[in-house]
Amino acid sequence: MRVRTAAVLLALAACSSASVVPAAARTASGGTVFSHVVVDGGxxxxxxxxxxxxVTIAWTAQDPDGVAASWAYLWHGPDTDDADGILPLYPPAGTCAAVSADRTTVTCTVAFVVDAARDLRHDALAGTWKVLASAQDDGDDWTETDVVATARLQRAAGVTVNASPEPVRKGRTLAVTGRLTRADWERGGRGGYAGQPVRLQFRAKGGSAYTTLKTVRSLSGGALKTTVAARTDGWFRFLFPGTATTGPATAAGDFVDVR
Structure with a gap:
């Protein structure tokens, strides 16, 4: 946590024209405490x-001298001085509501638009981002805490499924194929996602829930291939649970008529 005088940060307090304040302006001290930090509802x-x-960030700021204004933004990288991603690039002040009459406690929110094609140009940006929070108190001191919470920004995944032959005789072998893909932020579009565990699930006709039959691993180009014995009418689907960098995906069920 760092506390800095408002004079040093006048430009940022006015419109946040810089996303990271020079290290030379930082001094260690007490100051505003940030809590209940939530990104996009958790x-x-x-x-x-x-x-x-x-994307939204919500947080609580507490300062015995009263909170005049507060900011928060997302950053990615080893530290704030070497961040390779900042969202939004020019952090606006949050909208803060006083919890106490003297404004020693306020709850704040900020909302900003993230455009993947513009703001997420490298696949390496997928994963854990940190939340930096800052505040100016009524005594013109500025507190900045580099990490008050974390959030995950992930690449969207997609998965398909096809079970054949259809119809099929009971007891015969069904070939179940599909493909697992994920967003390619660097090139645009989607690419195959190989080497990932994907669940083959089945829901019997008249049933209400899917059950997992087996787990298969995606092959080169994200290809999914497996076999299963045909037992009864129902739907087959692939379910990808996701990873730290990639969101989950579920295929629409493919119905097979077993005769």
Missing amino acids: KDVVFGPATRRT
Whole structure:
């Protein structure tokens, strides 16, 4: 946590024209405490190659001198001085509501648009991002905490399925194929996602839930291939649970008529 005088940060307090303040302006001290930091309702934020969506950050700021204004943004990298990603690039001040009459406690939110084609140009940006929070108190001191929470920004995945032959005699072998893909932020579009565990699931006709039959691993180009004995009418699907960098995906069920 760093506390800095408002004079040093006048440009940022006015419109946040810089995303990272020079290290020379930082001094260690006490200051505002940040808590209850939540990004997008606590869910992973998933982006396709051309996804454009609003992301929110909510937090609480407490300062015995009163909170005059507060900011928060997402950053990615080893530290704030060497961040390879900042969202939004020019962080606006949050909208803060006083919890106490003296504004020693406020709850704040900020919303900003993230355009994958513009803001997420490298696949290496997928994964864990940190939340930096800052505040100016009524005594003109500025507190900045580099990591008050984390959030995951993920590449969107997709998976398909096809079971054949259809119809099929009971007891015969069904070939179940498909493909697992994920968003390619660098090139646009989607590419095959190899080497990933994917669940083959089945829901019997008249049933309400899918059950997992086996787990297969995606091959080169994201190809999925397996076999299963035909037992009864129902739907087959592939389910990919996701990874730290890639969101989950579920194929629409493919119905097989067993005779």
